[in-house]
Amino acid sequence: MIKHLLSGGDLDVDTATEILDTAAEMATVAGREIKKLPALRGRTVVNLFYEDSTRTRISFEAAAKRLSADVINFSAKGSSVTKGESLKDTALTLQAMGADAVVIRHPASGAPHRLANWVDGSVVNAGDGTHEHPTQALLDAYTMRARLGRLAGLSVAVVGDVLHSRVARSNVLLLSTLGAKVTLVGPPTLIPVDIAGALAPGTDVSYDLDSVLPNVDVVMMLRVQRERMNDSYFPSAREYARRYGLDGPRMRRLPEHAIVMHPGPMNRGMEITPEVADSPRSTIVEQVTNGVSVRMAVLYLLLGGNNR
Amino acid sequence: MTAYLITSVSVVGAAPTDLLIRDGVIAEVGPGLTAPDATVVDGTGLVALPGLVDLHTHLREPGREDAETVESGSRAAALGGYTAVCAMANTSPVADTAGVVEQVWRLGREAALVDVQPIGAVTVGLAGERLAELGAMADSAARVRIFSDDGHCVADPKLMRRALEYVKAFDGIIAQHAEEPRLTEGAQMHEGEVSTRLGLIGWPAVAEEAIIARDVLLAEHVGSRLHVCHVSTAGSVEVLRQAKARGVRVTAEVTPHHLLLTDERAETYDPVYKVNPPLRTAADIAALRAALADGVIDVIATDHAPHAVEDKECEWAYARPGMLGLETALSIALDVLGPEWDLIAERMSRTPARIAGLTGHGVDPAPGVPANLTLIDPAARRTIEPAELASRSRNTPYARMTLPGRIVATFLRGEPTVLDGKAVK
Numbered sequence: 001m002i003k004h005l006l007s008g009g010d011l012d013v014d015t016a017t018e019i020l021d022t023a024a025e026m027a028t029v030a031g032r033e034i035k036k037l038p039a040l041r042g043r044t045v046v047n048l049f050y051e052d053s054t055r056t057r058i059s060f061e062a063a064a065k066r067l068s069a070d071v072i073n074f075s076a077k078g079s080s081v082t083k084g085e086s087l088k089d090t091a092l093t094l095q096a097m098g099a100d101a102v103v104i105r106h107p108a109s110g111a112p113h114r115l116a117n118w119v120d121g122s123v124v125n126a127g128d129g130t131h132e133h134p135t136q137a138l139l140d141a142y143t144m145r146a147r148l149g150r151l152a153g154l155s156v157a158v159v160g161d162v163l164h165s166r167v168a169r170s171n172v173l174l175l176s177t178l179g180a181k182v183t184l185v186g187p188p189t190l191i192p193v194d195i196a197g198a199l200a201p202g203t204d205v206s207y208d209l210d211s212v213l214p215n216v217d218v219v220m221m222l223r224v225q226r227e228r229m230n231d232s233y234f235p236s237a238r239e240y241a242r243r244y245g246l247d248g249p250r251m252r253r254l255p256e257h258a259i260v261m262h263p264g265p266m267n268r269g270m271e272i273t274p275e276v277a278d279s280p281r282s283t284i285v286e287q288v289t290n291g292v293s294v295r296m297a298v299l300y301l302l303l304g305g306n307n308r
Numbered sequence: 309m310t311a312y313l314i315t316s317v318s319v320v321g322a323a324p325t326d327l328l329i330r331d332g333v334i335a336e337v338g339p340g341l342t343a344p345d346a347t348v349v350d351g352t353g354l355v356a357l358p359g360l361v362d363l364h365t366h367l368r369e370p371g372r373e374d375a376e377t378v379e380s381g382s383r384a385a386a387l388g389g390y391t392a393v394c395a396m397a398n399t400s401p402v403a404d405t406a407g408v409v410e411q412v413w414r415l416g417r418e419a420a421l422v423d424v425q426p427i428g429a430v431t432v433g434l435a436g437e438r439l440a441e442l443g444a445m446a447d448s449a450a451r452v453r454i455f456s457d458d459g460h461c462v463a464d465p466k467l468m469r470r471a472l473e474y475v476k477a478f479d480g481i482i483a484q485h486a487e488e489p490r491l492t493e494g495a496q497m498h499e500g501e502v503s504t505r506l507g508l509i510g511w512p513a514v515a516e517e518a519i520i521a522r523d524v525l526l527a528e529h530v531g532s533r534l535h536v537c538h539v540s541t542a543g544s545v546e547v548l549r550q551a552k553a554r555g556v557r558v559t560a561e562v563t564p565h566h567l568l569l570t571d572e573r574a575e576t577y578d579p580v581y582k583v584n585p586p587l588r589t590a591a592d593i594a595a596l597r598a599a600l601a602d603g604v605i606d607v608i609a610t611d612h613a614p615h616a617v618e619d620k621e622c623e624w625a626y627a628r629p630g631m632l633g634l635e636t637a638l639s640i641a642l643d644v645l646g647p648e649w650d651l652i653a654e655r656m657s658r659t660p661a662r663i664a665g666l667t668g669h670g671v672d673p674a675p676g677v678p679a680n681l682t683l684i685d686p687a688a689r690r691t692i693e694p695a696e697l698a699s700r701s702r703n704t705p706y707a708r709m710t711l712p713g714r715i716v717a718t719f720l721r722g723e724p725t726v727l728d729g730k731a732v733k
Contacts, residue, residue, distance in 0.1 A: 108624065109508050109577075110577030110623065111623045129625070130508075130509075169505070193501070194500055197501045198502070199505060
C-alpha cells in the first residue's frame, strides 16, 4: 500500500481496486445498528483544514470515527495559523503530537506534497488549490461502479470549469488508470493547455456539450463560480448556462442508462437545473454517502489497518 | 602593494604563459617571467579570464539584510569569479534616488571585493507610474547608466517610450523585465503541460514575447538602447533575432538556470525552483543555448536572487521567486557551452562590461590593463552544498549537483579577493 494519497496518479489499478473493494465492505458498516469498527483504535487522525469545507471535513471525520480513530480537527480559522504560523511549523507541531495521518485541505496547490516532507505520518490530500482531490475521484469511481457495474470501457464527460477544478484533474488520472474514457467539455477558456499530455493520453476535449451527451455513460457536472465571468472566462452566467448547463432537454439526450454526477456544492441554475439534480439519474446524494465509505477505506489502508 | 606572478596559466584558452601583476595592473605577459619580490601563484592547468561581470544581481541591501548584504553578495560574487556586479534597484527603500544608489555604491566600495555598480529604478518606487530622477542618479557618485524596474515590467508603453528617450541624454540604457502583467496575474510557473498537471497558474511565453516585441519597436522608433533581462523563451529569441537583423540597438541576457533547468523541476512543489520568469521547456533551453552561441543573446547574467529560508520553505504559491546564481554561474556556463573560453569571456565579461560602461573590466589580460581577472580550474568538479555558499541565503537550485569547474583565484585591480578557492576576507 502507498504511504500518502496526494494525487489520483498515485494509484495503480490494483491499489485503486483494493480501495474500492474495501470501501464496499466499509459500506456494510453504515447499515448496522452500531456504525463502528475498532480497526484504528488508538490511532490519531488530524483534519488540517485551511479552507472552509464543512462537507469534506465532516466526511473525513465520520470516516475516522467509524474506524475508532481519535480525531483532531485543526481549522485555520481561530488557530495559530491566523497568527502567521508557517505550514512547516504547524507540521512539526502535529508531528510532535504523534499524528498517524494528516488530512489536509489547502488553497495552495502542492501544499500536501510539502507537508509530506515534514511529517512521518500519512498525508491525505483533501483538496489542494486548483490541483487535485483524489478521495473525490475515488468516491466518484465507486459511485459509477456501484451504479453501472464496471469502470473499464465507460465513457465519462466532465463538464465545466476544468481549469480551476481539482476534482477534474483527479478524475482524469484515476478514471484513465481504471480504463474509462474521459472527455472534458467546457468553453475553451476553461480547458487548461495540453491537458491530454499533462494528465492522461487519450483524454478528449470538446467545446460542444450537445454533441457529447448521446455517447456517454456518465456526465459529471463541475461547479462553476459565477465570479469567473468577471475575469472574462465567459460573458455571463446566463450564456454559460445556455451553452454548458445541464437542463431537462439536454439530460434527455443522454442514453437511457446514463447517470448524472456532481461533486457539490451545486450552483442550481448555473451548471445544473433542479430538474436534473433531483432526477433519478442523479447520484449526488449517493456520492455523499459513498464518500464516507471511500474515506474509511483510504484511512484504513494507509494506516495499515489490514496488517494488524 | 604585493606583486603576483601567475605561472603557466592559459589566458582565455591559449598556450600557457606567465602573468605578472604589479601596482594594480598587468605588468608583463610572457613565458619564463621572474619577479623575486612577487608572490607566485601556480597557474598550471588553470585558465585565466577577464574578471566576470554580472549585469543582474540582487544584493538586497538596504532592506533585506537577512537575505543578503552588499558585503556577503560581493563575497559570493568574488568566489564566483566576478570582479564587477550590477546591483538591481528593487531594494527597500527602492534605489530610485541619488541617495540610495550612492549608499549601495559606497557599501560596495567598503566591502572592496568586487566593483558594485548600482542600477537605478526607472519609475518611482517601481510602481510604473512616473519616472524616477534618472538624471540625478546618472550624475551621482554612483554614475548610474543602467535603469531597470526589474521584478516589475515597465508595462505602460508611453512611460517606456519616455524612459528610453530620456536616458539618451547621458547614454543610459533601460533594462526591461519583460512581462505583460495582465497576462501573468497570479502566475506561478511556465504555462504548459506541467502547470496543467500541477494545477499552478501558468505564466505564458507570450507574456514575455509581446513586451519584447513592443519594446524593440519602441527602441527602434526613438533610436535608444534597450537591454532585455533574463530572456527565457524560444519565441523571444526569434523576436530579438529579427530586431537585431534590422539594426535595433537591443542587447539581451539569459540566466544560467534558464540554460539548464526545465519546468519539470516544479513537480516537487519545492519553491527553490520558483523563479521569475519561470523555468521553461527543453525546447526553450535549446533555443536559448543556440542564441547564446550565435550572439542573438549577448550576455549570461545571473539574476542572483537570495531569499531568506522562511520565504522559500513554504507553499509554492506563497514563496518568493528567485534563485542564487553568483557562485555557480561559471560552472553552469562551462557545463552548457563546454570549454569555449573565448565565448565564455565574451558572454560573461567583455560584453556585459561594455553594456554597463564599466571601463577597466572585461578586458583580456595584457600589459598595462587593470588586473581584473579570475583563474579557473576547468578539470575540477565540485558538488554544490548550500551550507558552504558565501551568500547569506541557501536557495540554490543546484544543491547536491556535481558541476564542472572551480574558481581558484580572483583579482580586483591587482589585489586577490579569492586565493586557493577561498575568499581572502
